[in-house]
Each structure stands twice: as C-alpha cells, then as structure tokens.
Amino acid sequence: MQTVSRRGLFLIGGSGAAGAMLAGCGGSTDDPRAEGRDPELLATALAAETVLGEAYAVGGEGGAPAPVTAAIESFIAASRKRAERLAGLLEQAGGEAREADTPAPGTEIEQGNAAIAAYRTAAGLLSTAQLRGTAIAFLAAVAAELSVMSDFAGDDPAPRAFVTGLPGEPYVAGDETDAPETTTTTTEEQP
Amino acid sequence: MSGAESSRREALRLAALGVAGALAAGGLVRPPLAGAQAPEDEDLRDFLVEAISLEQLTAFAYATASREVDGNTRPTLESFQEQEQAHANALRQALDALGFDLPDAPDSTTDTGAFEDVEGLEDGASERLLELLDELDGLSSPRDYYAFLARLEDEQITYYTREGPTVESVDLTTTCAEIAGCQAQHVVVLRGALGDSAEEAASAAARTAADAVPRASGGE
Numbered sequence: 001m002q003t004v005s006r007r008g009l010f011l012i013g014g015s016g017a018a019g020a021m022l023a024g025c026g027g028s029t030d031d032p033r034a035e036g037r038d039p040e041l042l043a044t045a046l047a048a049e050t051v052l053g054e055a056y057a058v059g060g061e062g063g064a065p066a067p068v069t070a071a072i073e074s075f076i077a078a079s080r081k082r083a084e085r086l087a088g089l090l091e092q093a094g095g096e097a098r099e100a101d102t103p104a105p106g107t108e109i110e111q112g113n114a115a116i117a118a119y120r121t122a123a124g125l126l127s128t129a130q131l132r133g134t135a136i137a138f139l140a141a142v143a144a145e146l147s148v149m150s151d152f153a154g155d156d157p158a159p160r161a162f163v164t165g166l167p168g169e170p171y172v173a174g175d176e177t178d179a180p181e182t183t184t185t186t187t188e189e190q191p
Numbered sequence: 192m193s194g195a196e197s198s199r200r201e202a203l204r205l206a207a208l209g210v211a212g213a214l215a216a217g218g219l220v221r222p223p224l225a226g227a228q229a230p231e232d233e234d235l236r237d238f239l240v241e242a243i244s245l246e247q248l249t250a251f252a253y254a255t256a257s258r259e260v261d262g263n264t265r266p267t268l269e270s271f272q273e274q275e276q277a278h279a280n281a282l283r284q285a286l287d288a289l290g291f292d293l294p295d296a297p298d299s300t301t302d303t304g305a306f307e308d309v310e311g312l313e314d315g316a317s318e319r320l321l322e323l324l325d326e327l328d329g330l331s332s333p334r335d336y337y338a339f340l341a342r343l344e345d346e347q348i349t350y351y352t353r354e355g356p357t358v359e360s361v362d363l364t365t366t367c368a369e370i371a372g373c374q375a376q377h378v379v380v381l382r383g384a385l386g387d388s389a390e391e392a393a394s395a396a397a398r399t400a401a402d403a404v405p406r407a408s409g410g411e
Binding site: 032119131143157 | 270271273274275277278281348351352353355356357361362364365366367368369370371372373374375376377378379380383388389390392393394396397399400401403404405406407408
C-alpha cells in the first residue's frame with residue numbers, strides 16, 4: 001500500500017499536483033455512499049449555508065457601494081433558497097438541522113470557503129446522484145459568489161484550478177519514505 | 192468484491208494521487224489494468240474521455256483567445272488556460288492508469304482529428320465538439336471570444352454537474368465538484384467582461400449548474 005503525504009505530492013512535480021486532485025477516500029472496499037450518512041452530510045451543508053447567508057447579511061449592513069450592495073442582496077436571497085432546499089432534503093433524509101454559529105462581520109469569504117468545503121465532501125458521499133448533483137451545483141453557486149466577493153476585496157476572483165474551500169492544497173500523494181504515522185488518505189472530513 | 196474490482200479502484204486511487212504515473216515513468220509498473228478492462232471501466236473511460244476532450248478544447252480556446260485580446264486581459268486568459276490544462280492533466284492521469292488511450296488535444300482550429308473516431312467519445316459529443324472547434328475558427332473580436340469561452344464553461348459546468356454524480360468513484364465525483372467550482376468562477380469573470388453585473392454573472396453560473404442536476408431515479 002502506498003503511503004500518502006503532502007510532501008509526496010510535491011515530489012511528483014509537474015502535473016502531479018493536478019493529478020493528485022482526483023484523490024479521495026480510496027482504499028476502502030465498502031461503498032462509502034451506502035453508509036447512511038445523508039443526514040449528517042446535509043446537516044453540515046445546511047449549517048454552513050446558513051452561516052454564509054448570515055455572513056452576507058451582516059456584511060451588507062455597512063453602507064457598501066451600490067454594486068457591492070446589489071450583489072450581496074442577491075447572494076443573501078440565493079443563499080436562503082439553497083438553505084431552504086437543503087432543509088427539505090434533510091427532512092426527507094430523516095435528519096435534523098443543527099444550530100448554526102453566528103458569523104463575525106467581514107467573514108463572507110471565510111464562510112463561503114467553509115460552505116464549499118461542506119458541499120465538496122457531500123458531493124462525493126451523498127447516496128443518490130440527485131443529491132450529489134445538488135451538492136455540486138451548490139458548490140458551483142457559492143464558488144461564483146466567492147469569486148465576486150474576492151474581486152470586491154481586490155483579490156484574484158479565480159485563483160485555483162480546483163475549488164475545495166480548503167486553505168491549502170488538500171491532496172497528498174505517495175512517498176514511500178514517509179513514516180507510517182504520516183500516512184493518510186486524502187478525503188478529510190470537513191467541519 | 193472481486194480482485195479485479197479492487198485492483199481497478201486501487202488503480203484509480205493511485206492515479207488520482209499521481210502515484211501511478213510517477214511509477215510508470217520510472218519503469219516500475221505498467222498501467223495495471225491494460226488489456227483487462229471491465230465494463231465499468233468503459234463507463235469511466237467514456238466519462239473521462241468526454242471531460243478531457245472538453246477541457247482540452249477549452250484550454251486551446253483560451254490559448255487562441257489570449258493571442259487575440261489586448262494585453263490587460265491576456266494574463267487572465269492565460270491563467271484560465273493553465274487551470275483548464277490542470278483539469279485535463281488530472282483526468283488524463285486517471286484514464287491512463289485505467290489502461291486506455293488518451294485523447295489528443297487540438298492543435299489548430301482545423302484539427303478535427305482530435306475529436307473524430309476517438310475511443311470512448313460518443314458520436315453526439317464528437318459532433319458537438321467539432322462544431323465548437325469550427326465556431327472558434329470564425330471568431331474575431333474579444334467580445335466574441337469572451338462569449339464563446341463563457342459558453343464552453345457553461346458546457347463544462349453542465350457536464351460535471353450532470354455526469355459527475357453518476358460515476359461510481361467518490362474521488363472522481365468530488366473532483367467534478369471542484370472543477371465545476373472553478374468553471375463557475377471563470378463564468379463570473381467572462382460574463383463580467385461582457386458587461387454583466389456581478390450578481391447577474393454569479394446567478395448565471397449558479398443557474399447553469401442547477402439546471403444540470405440529475406433527476407431522481409426510481410432506483411435511488
């Protein structure tokens with residue numbers, strides 16, 4: 001069995017980092033989509049989406065320029081629609097919504113990334129193609145909003161080839177020189 | 192689970208990690224399943240070949256556009272070209288590890304061979320890609336290019352959102368989500384260049400993805 005590590009990824013070089021982007025929770029012989037995790041995955045996504053919507057609302061209270069205000073108002077509405085959809089799916093899955101944190105002002109980008117990370121995990125693991133497709137669509141929607149918010153903040157609106165919501169490249173690859181305790185698979189559970 | 196199935200999953204996982212390619216380059220292993228593909232492998236091949244073909248066409252379109260637009264926009268288009276190529280490289284690595292031939296990238300707007308008689312590329316997809324390549328040949332203004340590139344990005348968002356959830360690999364579906372996120376960000380920038388407001392651009396990308404979500408099937 002290959003060991004995997006962040007160091008190994010960069011040793012591959014060239015397009016290795018890109019190749020590593022296909023990584024996930026490989027290695028298991030069981031179907032991870034059949035483990036009954038829909039309620040947990042949907043509840044996590046709903047909580048993240050709720051916080052994102054609150055972050056937009058809090059951030060839009062400060063008298064921003066008109067284009068920013070218009071965008072934020074649009075994003076608040078879109079976020080609420082996504083949250084309503086998730087709440088319905090969660091109910092169908094037999095789960096319960098968890099209490100969402102109250103975001104601090106100015107954390108729209110941070111909360112956008114957190115929502116993307118939640119959708120990313122859900123996209124791979126939810127039990128049906130429709131649910132997984134919904135997670136992909138919502139990830140794309142939040143990524144688009146994040147692009148706008150980043151541009152408003154003077155940052156690159158599309159900085160990465162693979163939008164994960166994670167602070168660094170999450171992918172790791174084999175390097176047989178790594179100690180066993182550093183071995184890991186690559187799909188990490190997101191908060 | 193059969194040994195072949197286990198090996199196939201392991202091959203995908205290793206390819207995903209960039210391991211298989213690195214080992215093969217060193218002559219240590221050959222593609223583990225070459226010549227012994229299961230029907231499920233062909234489903235994955237079909238998914239990957241169309242995705243790679245779309246990515247490679249889009250990368251080529253960005254390269255073409257970057258030569259035709261003014262200097263201020265060029266770095267953005269070059270960055271997007273690199274990102275499209277990164278997607279293609281990742282997917283090519285998985286296809287290679289499964290032991291299938293890799294589709295060529297177009298090297299000119301008349302290079303129809305890149306999308307003709309490609310193993311794993313259905314006729315309808317081949318025809319659509321050829322039409323897009325032909326359309327690229329007729330573009331002239333920066334605005335034409337932005338609009339065309341935005342359409343290509345929409346095609347990809349649709350593909351990854353519609354087809355990504357149906358592949359059996361958790362890893363590949365996750366990657367589809369990540370790529371779709373990137374394409375959505377490209378749409379925002381391109382639509383902004385075309386004059387859309389920020390919220391219009393973002394909602395357009397979101398709508399494209401939402402429209403592509405697979406419907407519930409009776410078996411799920």
